[in-house]
Amino acid sequence: MADNSRVIKLEGISFSYPGSNIKVLDHLNLEINKGDRIGMMAPNGSGKTTLLHTIMGLCRPDSGTIEVFGKLLKKEKDFIPVRSKIGLLFQDSDDQLFCPTVLDDVTFGPLNLGFSPQDAIDTARKTLERLGIQTFEQSVTHRLSGGQKRLVALASVLAMEPAVLLLDEPTAGLDNRVKEKLIHILNDLDISYFVISHEFDFAKAVTDKIYSMENGKILTDDEIHIHRHEHVHKHGKHPHIHK
Amino acid sequence: MIEEKFASGQSFIHQLDPKIRIIASIVLSFAVALCDNLYIAGGYFVIATVLITMAQLKWWDVIIRLKPLFWFLLMIWIILPLTFDGDIIYQYSWLKITGPGVLLCCKITIKSITILLLFTALIATMTIASLGNGLHRIHVPDKMVFLLLMSYRYISVIEEEYKRLLRAAKFRGFKPGTNLHSYKTFAYLAGMLFVRASVRAQRVYQAMLCRGFNQKFHTLDVYPSNRLNLHFLIGIFLASLSLVVVEVMWV
Numbered sequence: 001m002a003d004n005s006r007v008i009k010l011e012g013i014s015f016s017y018p019g020s021n022i023k024v025l026d027h028l029n030l031e032i033n034k035g036d037r038i039g040m041m042a043p044n045g046s047g048k049t050t051l052l053h054t055i056m057g058l059c060r061p062d063s064g065t066i067e068v069f070g071k072l073l074k075k076e077k078d079f080i081p082v083r084s085k086i087g088l089l090f091q092d093s094d095d096q097l098f099c100p101t102v103l104d105d106v107t108f109g110p111l112n113l114g115f116s117p118q119d120a121i122d123t124a125r126k127t128l129e130r131l132g133i134q135t136f137e138q139s140v141t142h143r144l145s146g147g148q149k150r151l152v153a154l155a156s157v158l159a160m161e162p163a164v165l166l167l168d169e170p171t172a173g174l175d176n177r178v179k180e181k182l183i184h185i186l187n188d189l190d191i192s193y194f195v196i197s198h199e200f201d202f203a204k205a206v207t208d209k210i211y212s213m214e215n216g217k218i219l220t221d222d223e224i225h226i227h228r229h230e231h232v233h234k235h236g237k238h239p240h241i242h243k
Numbered sequence: 244m245i246e247e248k249f250a251s252g253q254s255f256i257h258q259l260d261p262k263i264r265i266i267a268s269i270v271l272s273f274a275v276a277l278c279d280n281l282y283i284a285g286g287y288f289v290i291a292t293v294l295i296t297m298a299q300l301k302w303w304d305v306i307i308r309l310k311p312l313f314w315f316l317l318m319i320w321i322i323l324p325l326t327f328d329g330d331i332i333y334q335y336s337w338l339k340i341t342g343p344g345v346l347l348c349c350k351i352t353i354k355s356i357t358i359l360l361l362f363t364a365l366i367a368t369m370t371i372a373s374l375g376n377g378l379h380r381i382h383v384p385d386k387m388v389f390l391l392l393m394s395y396r397y398i399s400v401i402e403e404e405y406k407r408l409l410r411a412a413k414f415r416g417f418k419p420g421t422n423l424h425s426y427k428t429f430a431y432l433a434g435m436l437f438v439r440a441s442v443r444a445q446r447v448y449q450a451m452l453c454r455g456f457n458q459k460f461h462t463l464d465v466y467p468s469n470r471l472n473l474h475f476l477i478g479i480f481l482a483s484l485s486l487v488v489v490e491v492m493w494v
Contacts, residue, residue, distance in 0.1 A: 058452065083455060097396075098393060100371055101372050
């Protein structure tokens with residue numbers, strides 16, 4: 001595989017929280033290439049969020065190397081230019097939307113990238129329109145519903161035109177209508193993404209391969225195969241246990 | 244939840260640049276606070292009522308806004324006339340009401356109501372976002388401006404978290420009372436709220452870093468300057484200046 005198609009490469013990453021002996025990430029390897037649409041399904045507390053934060057340089061690993069766009073990232077300074085190229089959607093949209101109005105929030109990223117106010121507004125409007133939420137532009141962020149907040153948070157990430165998107169449980173707490181919309185939006189994107197989800201149907205609809213995590217390591221397609229059975233049996237509606 | 248009841252409107256005041264309104268309210272409120280004559284203060288009161296009328300606010304809503312102030316003033320009216328030294332104008336056994344005390348009460352009443360009316364007319368008629376924008380453009384430090392904006396943004400989130408914690412306590416049979424258990428529970432709630440707020444602050448900061456935050460704040464400046472703003476500011480300056488001159492020269 002050509003080197004320029006590799007977006008993110010983690011090698012031998014280990015991480016444990018200060019004061020704890022448990023290794024949340026244990027010699028973990030991960031590669032995300034251009035055009036990859038990877039899903040991640042794993043139990044709570046298996047280190048999925050920590051993994052995303054490690055890629056963004058928000059958690060510093062105890063050992064291992066992080067390579068983004070072929071560049072080795074070590075210090076805080078190395079991560080700064082990379083962060084604008086990787087979009088991270090947080091689990092809780094309230095953490096991500098901190099400006100008074102939607103437009104302020106969506107322009108925050110572009111303004112930090114050095115856009116002029118007018119260019120930032122144009123980019124923000126285009127992004128909002130793409131997600132079909134242009135009517136919220138002047139809305140006050142904290143009065144939006146959960147689903148609206150999630151879409152605005154996604155817009156605020158996409159407005160920076162990232163090369164790869166990391167989504168941390170994007171469907172948590174959303175109803176089916178917003179989920180459908182998210183599926184539609186993600187399938188329309190032409191950038192690679194890595195999505196953590198607990199919902200099989202959602203993960204299946206938006207990704208090409210699904211990984212899992214166990215003991216701080218990533219299990220790829222070859223090692224696991226998450227799937228669902230539909231079956232008929234004679235217990236009827238009585239409770240029963242599967243073996 | 245903070246309501247911005249007066250912020251949406253189409254009046255002349257609403258269309259003024261936030262920066263101009265902030266400067267005007269600062270100038271006027273300083274002039275009011277420093278004036279020492281009851282009649283001059285009355286003059287400022289007239290200006291404030293004119294501004295409220297110009298902003299097309301409903302008087303009843305404005306009076307409801309002033310309610311907390313009325314409680315404060317009531318306390319002053321009870322205490323000051325009885326305790327201030329000076330000529331006695333009314334005496335009932337050991338209770339003495341003094342002339343200067345009543346005069347001081349009148350001054351405090353009219354000045355405080357005037358300042359609040361000014362702020363209602365000029366500042367409450369803009370959204371917090373515009374206020375932040377205006378403060379930024381009169382060169383208030385960015386950190387202060389963002390402190391204001393973030394407090395506004397997260398106060399409802401913190402309230403929500405407080406309600407959630409209190410609900411959880413109530414569902415488990417907690418009844419507030421005057422006993423050690425209640426105090427302890429409220430202390431736990433407050434402590435938990437602080438912990439959650441600081442954890443959230445950390446996450447918000449991480450989210451900001453992820454979007455390229457580099458310790459510098461940018462705002463969307465979209466208020467064009469027009470002549471109306473300048474005329475309004477000159478009008479306010481002249482009005483307060485003339486009242487100050489009158490007070491210094493003739494009173």
